Amino acid sequence: MNITLKVWRQKNQNAKGALETYKVSDVSPDMSFLEMFDVLNERLVTEDIEPIAFDHDCREGICGTCSMYINGRPHGPLEGVTTCQLHMRSFKDGDTIVVEPWRASAFPVIKDLVVDRTAFDRIIASGGFVSVNTGNAQDANNLPIGKDQADKAFAAAACIGCGACVAACKNASAMLFVSAKVSQLALLPQGEPEREKRALNMVAQMDAEGFGACTNTGACAAECPKEISLDNIARLNREFLSASVANPEV
Amino acid sequence: MGWLTKTLTSSIGKKVLMALTGLFLCTFLVVHLIGNLQLFKSDGGYAFNTYAVFMTTFPVIKVVSYVNYALILFHAFWGIYITYKNRQARPVGYAVNKNSSSIFSRSMAILGLILLVYLVVHMSDFWYRYHYEHLPYVKYTENLTTGDITTTAMDEGYTQVVKKFEISDVAAGTKTIIVKDLYKVVGYAFQNILLVLFYVLAMFAVSFHLIHGFQSAFQTLGLNHPKYSPLIKNLGIWIFAILIPIGYAAMPLYFYFLK
Numbered sequence: 303m304n305i306t307l308k309v310w311r312q313k314n315q316n317a318k319g320a321l322e323t324y325k326v327s328d329v330s331p332d333m334s335f336l337e338m339f340d341v342l343n344e345r346l347v348t349e350d351i352e353p354i355a356f357d358h359d360c361r362e363g364i365c366g367t368c369s370m371y372i373n374g375r376p377h378g379p380l381e382g383v384t385t386c387q388l389h390m391r392s393f394k395d396g397d398t399i400v401v402e403p404w405r406a407s408a409f410p411v412i413k414d415l416v417v418d419r420t421a422f423d424r425i426i427a428s429g430g431f432v433s434v435n436t437g438n439a440q441d442a443n444n445l446p447i448g449k450d451q452a453d454k455a456f457a458a459a460a461c462i463g464c465g466a467c468v469a470a471c472k473n474a475s476a477m478l479f480v481s482a483k484v485s486q487l488a489l490l491p492q493g494e495p496e497r498e499k500r501a502l503n504m505v506a507q508m509d510a511e512g513f514g515a516c517t518n519t520g521a522c523a524a525e526c527p528k529e530i531s532l533d534n535i536a537r538l539n540r541e542f543l544s545a546s547v548a549n550p551e552v
Numbered sequence: 553m554g555w556l557t558k559t560l561t562s563s564i565g566k567k568v569l570m571a572l573t574g575l576f577l578c579t580f581l582v583v584h585l586i587g588n589l590q591l592f593k594s595d596g597g598y599a600f601n602t603y604a605v606f607m608t609t610f611p612v613i614k615v616v617s618y619v620n621y622a623l624i625l626f627h628a629f630w631g632i633y634i635t636y637k638n639r640q641a642r643p644v645g646y647a648v649n650k651n652s653s654s655i656f657s658r659s660m661a662i663l664g665l666i667l668l669v670y671l672v673v674h675m676s677d678f679w680y681r682y683h684y685e686h687l688p689y690v691k692y693t694e695n696l697t698t699g700d701i702t703t704t705a706m707d708e709g710y711t712q713v714v715k716k717f718e719i720s721d722v723a724a725g726t727k728t729i730i731v732k733d734l735y736k737v738v739g740y741a742f743q744n745i746l747l748v749l750f751y752v753l754a755m756f757a758v759s760f761h762l763i764h765g766f767q768s769a770f771q772t773l774g775l776n777h778p779k780y781s782p783l784i785k786n787l788g789i790w791i792f793a794i795l796i797p798i799g800y801a802a803m804p805l806y807f808y809f810l811k
């Protein structure tokens with residue numbers, strides 16, 4: 303396959319970027335999208351051109367680092383698939399593919415396709431955890447949890463924090479991510495003690511990071527590689543509003 | 553009260569205010585439509601004109617209508633403000649964007665702005681004229697035994713202090729009512745094809761705004777449920793985005809083509 307790539311190049315956070323065109327020839331349809339970038343980068347090195355910086359780690363769809371906005375969609379054309387799990391057979395010979403970084407004021411571009419997603423880390427640090435004393439884990443059967451409830455919590459816990467929801471949303475809203483993180487704990491007894499504080503603090507942090515407000519367009523869920531459901535956003539709204547009313551702190 | 557301000561100015565709280573005011577405006581749409589259906593009665597405007605007097609004099613309704621005006625303005629400006637803030641969350645856009653959301657959900661602010669322009673035109677067409685301009689008066693004489701009503705237009709210069717002059721003549725067996733003839737003003741306004749077109753197009757904006765808006769408001773309030781959410785979605789589409797706009801659009805079309 304022969305592919306024409308238009309890739310966002312930007313030297314650093316303060317530089318002005320632009321789309322640059324690269325031709326990549328002899329691409330195997332069995333290559334992953336990132337392998338195609340590897341091949342191109344190796345060539346660029348030999349041509350004395352700075353290789354394209356892009357984020358990646360596990361390359362098996364579980365770490366959430368591979369952020370690429372491919373032909374107008376985060377993680378490219380497939381449903382429920384991360385960029386690293388996307389293969390060149392999803393494209394046609396002769397295609398032109400436009401690759402851009404996530405765009406959000408809360409995710410500033412560091413270089414080329416790499417954006418700073420530490421805003422997500424700060425949101426998690428503000429409440430996306432359960433505080434437990436160390437020691438032996440108790441017997442799982444001491445905490446009976448209904449199958450429905452466990453399934454919902456598990457589906458929410460599938461979020462890999464990739465930020466595609468923010469990238470796809472016209473408001474660059476992080477509600478799908480935050481709602482998944484709040485839901486996975488709100489649905490389980492382990493999350494109960496810190497439930498109110500968690501919802502209040504994580505929403506406050508999300509707002510402080512400069513993400514937009516959710517207008518329920520649904521672009522996030524449509525583009526999420528882990529197919530996190532919009533039901534979680536309704537749950538987050540409930541959690542936040544009831545915590546706001548019920549929490550004794552004035 | 554610090555917590556309340558904090559809640560309502562958070563990103564979720566801001567949207568809750570949009571949802572609550574939006575749903576209030578939806579109930580207004582229902583009430584306003586049912587009242588205005590009296591325009592379709594062929595009674596020389598008797599039912600409609602006396603209804604207009606009731607709506608502008610009954611104290612409870614007066615209070616509700618001023619609350620309604622205030623909430624429309626709040627909803628409009630709050631919505632524009634949220635949209636503006638949301639745009640700031642993405643200062644640099646994409647060169648290529650597929651937009652996997654519905655066009656309605658992405659156009660709420662522009663549809664809202666069209667509605668705001670429409671509301672200004674609509675209020676100055678009828679509300680302003682009814683309250684502040686000289687309107688023709690009409691006299692309805694009801695035969696108390698048969699219930700028949702005869703309609704007589706009052707002279708051009710006629711005016712009265714009370715909104716509704718009402719007198720019963722028991723000996724003659726009649727009741728006479730004199731009121732402003734808003735019905736005639738409406739009928740006259742809708743002889744203008746441009747105004748008719750503008751009104752009908754504005755109802756498309758209502759429809760598109762509510763296709764997304766009605767169900768979105770419930771999601772914002774956290775009210776979703778596998779059993780009831782499909783019902784809410786259907787209610788929003790079939791009643792609020794189709795039936796109600798058609799009902800409203802029928803009024804200018806009725807006067808233009810059938811009167």
Ligand code: HEM
Nearest residue numbers: 517571574577578628631660661664665668765768769772
């Ligand atoms: C008949 C009048 C109107 C009705 C019945 C109405 C109804 C609604 C409803 C139900 C919502 C959904 C709230 C939510 O998403 O939580 C909404 C949202 C909105 N409305 Fe209205 N509205 C009206 C007029 C207006 C006007 C005049 C404007 C602006 C000039 C406006 C601008 C907006 C905006 C910007 C949103 C937020 C959009 C979003 O969340 O995606 N609306 N409206």
Ligand code: SF4
Nearest residue numbers: 461462464465467526
């Ligand atoms: S909700 Fe989906 S799109 Fe958003 S961060 Fe989690 S996995 Fe990525």
Ligand code: FES
Nearest residue numbers: 361365366368386
């Ligand atoms: S590289 Fe880990 S999910 Fe793609």
